Each structure stands twice: as structure tokens, then as C-alpha cells.
Amino acid sequence: MKILKNNMDERQTAESNRVSAKSFWIAYAGLAAAIIAQLFVFRLDITHIAGELIVLLICCLYVVVGYYRRGIWDGFTKPGVKAYLGYSFVFVFLLCLPLPLSRYFRDGAPLLDCLGAFAKYFLILFPLAFAAIAVSGALTKKKQKKLAEQYADDEKAL
């Protein structure tokens, strides 16, 4: 099998990577939004969105493993309790919002019932999210330490 030669120079490759990265995040966010809308707003059965869910999970896994292998957390925070709390709170808040909102605006359910449902889902999901992010943070810190040792300043080699 003849392997195709890449004719792009380093600048074109860098620009191509920037375009690909942005389009990945657009697709990722769009997929997540579509799944949430179909599940919680349009109330479709989970079997209807199984394909999209599998694709999203593969993307999540690829990103998580890729960042872990390189010992990268993110550009804004360091792995620690404050970051774990912040990210868990934001993620679970956004995830728990659509269903109660849908019940309130679409079904006319009482506001207190919707707030109660929101609180119930939040209290269940928040500890799970915190635990998952904390494990990820701990593994990342361990990997960062391993990479630092691997690429230590070896003065003996001089």
C-alpha cells in the first residue's frame, strides 16, 4: 500500500491543527448539547441517542487519556480541591438544569417541584463528579511528577 506523502509545510500543518482543534470543540459541544436537548427537552428514549452517546464517550475518553499521558491538567487551574469543587459544581449545575427547566416551562410543573428535582439530581451527581475529577487530578499530578523525573536536568551527562 502506497503511503501518501504529506505536502504541507510546518506553517500549514500548524494552521491545519488550529482549525482541526477548533472544529473538534465545536463538534464536541454541539454533540453534548444535542444529547442533552434530545434527552431532557424532547424526552426521547436513551436508545434513540445511543449512537451519539457512544461517540461522545469515545471523544471524552480520548481527551482524558491524551491529557493524562502528557501530564496536562488545564490552562486555568492547578489540580487541587478548589479546582475539583469548581469544575464539579459547574458541570453538575449545567447537567441538572435542562430537565427541571423543561418540566417548568413545557409541562407547567410547580416551581417548588422543579427546584426540588434540581436539588435532588444535584446532590446525587455532585459527589460522583467530584470523585471522578479528583481521581483524574490525582493521576495527573502523579504523571506530572513522573514526567519531571524522566526529563530531569542530568548534569552528570555533561
Next chain:
Amino acid sequence: MKNKRMKIARAECDLSQEQLAQAIGVTRQTISMIESGNYNPSLNLCVAICRALGKTLNDLFWEESL
């Protein structure tokens, strides 16, 4: 930041942007963008440009104000 020294060095070697690009394996647009300051080349590409023009990294890529 524009790289006038690279442009002058290229002119001294009597090379067009296309010829320099072909010599180091990049596109003419990349050479143009480096000279106009719209692209920061990697160290490898800087070294390749210096070799093609017979100059050092200091000659072409160090800051003029220093």
C-alpha cells in the same frame, strides 16, 4: 515583527522567495509570512533558513534593539 534582515540576506544571495522556499522545503507563502512577521518559524526552520542564506541565527533572528 518584520524580519528585514532575512529579506536583505535573501537579496544578497540573489534568491527569490520561491527559490528560498524550495531550497528549504516550505511554501513561498511561509517565507513571505516569516519576512512580514506574520509567522514565527520553529527553531529547525530558522536553522534551515540560516544554512540556506549562509548566516547565523544571531544575524537573522536576534532582536535588533539588543
